[in-house]
Amino acid sequence: xxxxxRVRVRIRVNGDVHEHEVEPRLLLVQYxxxxxxxxxxHVGCDTSHCGACTVLLDGEAVKSCTVLAVQADGxxxxxxxxxxxxxxxxxxxxxxxxxxxxxxxYCTPGMIMSALDLLNRHPDPDEETIRRGLEGNLCxxxxxxxxxxxxxxxxxxxxxxxxAAAAGGGDD
Amino acid sequence: xxxxxxxxxxxxxxxxxxxxxxxxxxxxxxxxxxxxLLPAMKLRLARPGAVVDIxxxxxxxxxxxxxxxxxxxxxxxxxxxxxxxxxxxxxxxAECADRIADPQVRRRGTIGGSLCHADPSADWPAxxxxxxxxxxxxxxxxxxVVPAAEWFVAPFMTxxxxxxxxxxxxxxVPQARSGSAYLKLARKASDxxxxxxxxxVTVDGSGRCTGAAVGVTGVGDVPYRATAVEDLxxxxxxxxxxxxxxxxxxxxxxxxxxxxxAGAEYRAQVAQVYVRRAVQEALGRAxxxxx
Numbered sequence: 018x019x020x021x022x023r024v025r026v027r028i029r030v031n032g033d034v035h036e037h038e039v040e041p042r043l044l045l046v047q048y049x050x051x052x053x054x055x056x057x058x059h060v061g062c063d064t065s066h067c068g069a070c071t072v073l074l075d076g077e078a079v080k081s082c083t084v085l086a087v088q089a090d091g092x093x094x095x096x097x098x099x100x101x102x103x104x105x106x107x108x109x110x111x112x113x114x115x116x117x118x119x120x121x122x123y124c125t126p127g128m129i130m131s132a133l134d135l136l137n138r139h140p141d142p143d144e145e146t147i148r149r150g151l152e153g154n155l156c157x158x159x160x161x162x163x164x165x166x167x168x169x170x171x172x173x174x175x176x177x178x179x180x181a182a183a184a185g186g187g188d189d
Numbered sequence: 190x191x192x193x194x195x196x197x198x199x200x201x202x203x204x205x206x207x208x209x210x211x212x213x214x215x216x217x218x219x220x221x222x223x224x225x226l227l228p229a230m231k232l233r234l235a236r237p238g239a240v241v242d243i244x245x246x247x248x249x250x251x252x253x254x255x256x257x258x259x260x261x262x263x264x265x266x267x268x269x270x271x272x273x274x275x276x277x278x279x280x281x282x283a284e285c286a287d288r289i290a291d292p293q294v295r296r297r298g299t300i301g302g303s304l305c306h307a308d309p310s311a312d313w314p315a316x317x318x319x320x321x322x323x324x325x326x327x328x329x330x331x332x333x334v335v336p337a338a339e340w341f342v343a344p345f346m347t348x349x350x351x352x353x354x355x356x357x358x359x360x361x362v363p364q365a366r367s368g369s370a371y372l373k374l375a376r377k378a379s380d381x382x383x384x385x386x387x388x389x390v391t392v393d394g395s396g397r398c399t400g401a402a403v404g405v406t407g408v409g410d411v412p413y414r415a416t417a418v419e420d421l422x423x424x425x426x427x428x429x430x431x432x433x434x435x436x437x438x439x440x441x442x443x444x445x446x447x448x449x450x451a452g453a454e455y456r457a458q459v460a461q462v463y464v465r466r467a468v469q470e471a472l473g474r475a476x477x478x479x480x
Contacts, residue, residue, distance in 0.1 A: 024197050041197030041240065042230075063190050065228055066379055071293055080293045083227050087197055088220075088244060131293065152378040153291025 031099030068154030071127035078134035118167030120158035225306035263301025278363030314412030318404025319387035328353035368474025436465035
């Protein structure tokens with residue numbers, strides 16, 4: 018029995034469908050970075066602790082270093098590159114920038130993807146909810162204070178945008 | 190870190206998975222959510238020649254209320270259980286699920302995968318022992334059921350036989366006026382349990398304890414039922430002194446392990462404290478139920 022027989026996968030990434038023959042052992046993070054060239058998703062600890070590799074898989078934050086590409090077959094992935102729309106940064110990206118939610122920036126893509134999942138579930142989270150929601154993402158620079166502030170600011174902005182859109186006043 | 194090469198097989202039914210395991214033999218491992226197996230494969234602690242992915246089998250994920258028990262499909266994610274509405278007395282299931290690792294891991298990791306991996310510091314064993322889970326296995330010879338108390342054989346070793354797959358865990362719905370709780374000591378966010386204690390307590394109309402079960406993880410080389418504690422609880426009206434006296438026997442007959450996180454003496458001490466608190470919490474929940 019051959020151990021290197023490749024498997025065909027079809028994965029929608031940031032809206033575009035990709036099809037490749039991959040080795041079964043290929044991790045989703047390697048698929049994104051090495052096959053698709055989407056290097057915004059980082060490899061940190063590579064042991065499912067640090068969360069730098071977090072992406073959304075079918076709308077849920079997962080650690081892409083601990084998912085095989087073949088497990089994501091047929092699925093939909095969103096990476097940090099998929100957040101900006103029409104040349105405008107996502108409110109979370111803007112808020113991390115404005116509130117200094119990053120220093121070295123290594124954890125930031127994963128932190129933002131986790132925060133996005135959190136805000137999808139809790140549009141108006143208190144500080145405790147944010148801190149618990151980001152437990153799977155480690156930052157060794159900021160001490161988390163400004164990350165929490167950035168997520169709070171983004172939440173307020175996203176709620177306002179939603180309210181404006183509901184009132185028919187959306188500007189996009 | 191990259192796993193060693195393996196052949197990938199995706200099973201679309203339990204029967205197909207069992208057949209594949211028979212064909213592939215000892216060299217095959219079952220992949221559910223992948224949050225125990227893949228880290229082990231990346232570290233090359235596990236090097237299976239073949240992986241049977243059961244992650245897409247219909248009907249293995251979800252929580253079903255039956256007449257006298259709750260059936261949890263083996264592929265049910267920790268996050269599903271953390272958010273589940275469960276009958277009174279099974280609170281420890283959701284509480285345990287919510288304390289496992291971190292949000293991302295809880296969305297991928299499955300209760301069945303964790304129980305089959307059988308890490309002696311995993312959270313699930315304590316809750317599954319205290320809630321007297323019944324593990325449903327399907328193999329070449331059909332179905333059999335193993336009580337949680339007989340499941341954990343040695344570190345990372347269970348009663349699962351070659352060719353078998355865990356398909357569900359059945360939890361008896363506790364009698365009226367039952368409560369349960371899970372408490373865990375971990376050094377930091379995302380960690381395994383240094384000590385994890387789950388308790389289920391049932392009381393009668395007069396407040397007397399008519400049933401108790403305590404599961405402990407992280408302390409011995411395998412998770413265990415603290416039967417010495419249970420024996421001192423059943424038949425008595427539980428006040429703080431009775432509970433403390435019972436909890437003092439949390440490590441009776443067990444050799445607590447020592448490692449970089451905690452020495453044996455510390456584990457023994459914390460086990461007693463956490464068992465006491467878990468019993469108190471479970472009792473409070475039982476007493477809050479209508480008589």
